[in-house]
Amino acid sequence: MYPAEFRYTKTHEWAKVEGDLARVGITNYAQEHLGDIVFVELPEVGRQVKQGEAFGVVESVKAVSDCYAPVSGEVVEVNGVLADKPETLNQDPHGEGWMVVIRMSDPAELGNLMDVAAYEKHCEEEAH
Amino acid sequence: MGMEELKKTPLYGNHLKYGGRIIDFAGWALPVQFRSIIEEHHQVRKAAGLFDVSDMGELDIRGPQALDLLQYALTNDMSTVAVNQVRYSPMCNHRGGVVDDLLVYRLGEDHYFLVINAANIEKDYNWVKELAGRFPGAKVENVSDKVAELALQGPNSEAILSRLTRADLSAIRYYWCAQDVEVAGVRCMVSRTGYTGEDGFEIFCSPEEAPGLWDTLLEEGDELGLWPCGLGCRDTLRFEAAMPLYGQEMDDDTTPLEAGLGKYVKFDKGDFVGREPLLEEKRTGLRKKLVGLEMVGRGIARTGYPVLKDGEKVGYVTTGSYAPTLDKNLALAFVPPQLAEVGTGLQVEIRGRGVGARVVKTPFYRRRDK
Structure with a gap:
């Protein structure tokens, strides 16, 4: 279910390292928990974000939820598809539903994130 | 509050069985959704949905002064409600603020049945009892725990319900009810009312018989697209139809005139609670x-x-x-x-x-x- 090459946050974001870039999204657990996603707010390209800082907002029918940056750096790309098709986040959260690409300023921060085994355990604990 | 401390409707077990996602709704454990809020919303608009609304409260009011009490307590005119007719009304405090909005069912010559919001049951009961002090010939009883309520909503509702009853449902017009209707062998009161903007029925029965009725309705309705539905789409459906929700569009400090419910305030019917401040607001303009x-x-x-x-x-x-x-x-x-x-x-x-x-x-x- 959860890709082994991703790194995960406790707040249910994922990061996929591509060289000095990190592609970022929310996890399947997050989208299931939120339900039908109807609105996504993303940062401007060029914005600097810090690890743990809110970089965007995802809204379902009932809930408004911040998304937190898994790594620090500059936002170099945002997924424009989500503006018109926010439901992509429900349909393919780990793929087409990616949200931003961040050029990492401190790749050592990846060490603060969970690997897939730790994340799956984290989800199990939260579900109870 | 932990989920185990929440109040449960008679249909709680059914919700678990059908995979409802349970949330705390004003102290009640109720399903917010079974599949997805948006899919359930569309299903009700195009086919049908079944809702558990057993959290709603009910007051039974009877006696020779029952009508007098209601005329005084409510802003709408109850003198023209026929037996088996249903009427919507705000109920105000002395400042003209809304205590609750409710449905009045006239069940007999001197017998009325009020369906009130779950969050307001104690408040309403105390308020109506207090007002009833002036009307010794009206007896008020809180029967909320003795009544379960299911809402069957959507264009296929009549076709679905008619599979389970011999009653002529087409004879029940909008905002009318039929008493002693047998649905799948269960004695019910059925009204053509709802909170979704679609055609549909609200079905009242005993708490003991509600779980069986729920299951039978879903089994019989399956072919006609009946889904169990949760609070999530109930809210989006009523919102699109711009039907007000107590606590959001109105409250104790908001008047019915402000909430766009002026047509349910009948100034010419005689005295009622809130009449003076509401007349004053009408004269001086809405806040x-x-x-x-x-x-x-x-x-x-x-x-x-x-x-x-x-x-x-x-x-x-x-x-x-x-x-x-x-x-x-x-x-x-x-x-x-x-x-x-x-x-x-x-x-x-x-x-x-x-x-x-x-x-x-x-x-x-x-x-x-x-």
Whole structure:
């Protein structure tokens, strides 16, 4: 279910390292928990974000939820598809539903994130 | 509050069985959804949905002064309600604020049945009992725990229900009811009412028989597209139909006139609680007015968000949502009367930014066959 090459946050974001870039999204657990996603707010390209800082907002029918940056750096790309098709986040959260690409300023921060085994355990604990 | 401390309706076991996602709704453990809020919303508009609304309260009022009590306690005119007819009314406090909004069923010559909001059961019961002090010939009983209520809503509702009863459902007109209707062998009261903007019925039965009736309805209705539905789509459905929700569009400090319920306030019927302050407000003008908003900019207005005019706060959102049938972001909001005209440009403050919105007509959605 959860890709082994991703790194995960406790707040249910994922990061996929591509060289000095990190592609970022929310996890399947997050989208299931939120339900039908109807609105996504993303940062401007060029914005600097810090690890743990809110970089965007995802809204379902009932809930408004911040998304937190898994790594620090500059936002170099945002997924424009989500503006018109926010439901992509429900349909393919780990793929087409990616949200931003961040050029990492401190790749050592990846060490603060969970690997897939730790994340799956984290989800199990939260579900109870 | 832990889930185990929540009140449960007689259908709690059914909700678990059908995979409902249970949430705390004003102290009740109820399903917010079974599949997805949006899918359930569409299903009710095009086929049918079954809702557990057993959390709603019921007051039984009878006696030779039952009508006198209701005429005094409620703003709408109950003197013209026939036996088996149903009427909507606000109930006000002495300041003209809304204590609750409710449905009155006339079940007999001197017998009425009030369906009230779950969050207001104790408040309403105490209030009506207090007012009943002036009407010794009216007896008020809180029967909320003795009644279960299911809402069958959507265009296929009549076809589904008619599979389970011999009663002539087409004879039950909008805002009328039939008593002693046998549905799948269960004695029920059935009214053609609802809170979704679609045709449908509300079905009252004993708590003991409700779980079986729920299952039978879903089994029989399956072919006609009947789904179990949760609170989530109940809210989006009523919101599109611009049906007010107590606690959002009205409360103890909001008058029915402000909430757009003026047609349910009958000043010419004689004295009633709130009449003087409401007349005064009618004379001097409304403090605020409920309007529909359509977002022009990107964003979803949510309950409590400020409404701005030229950057200044002039009102607030009471309900805001993505509207699945209309595929728009809409809101109900209180604004000053001079900004209530259709077409007026306003903003809703979303995360510190003013996002464009304009005043539009309500209801947002109206079904075609009506």
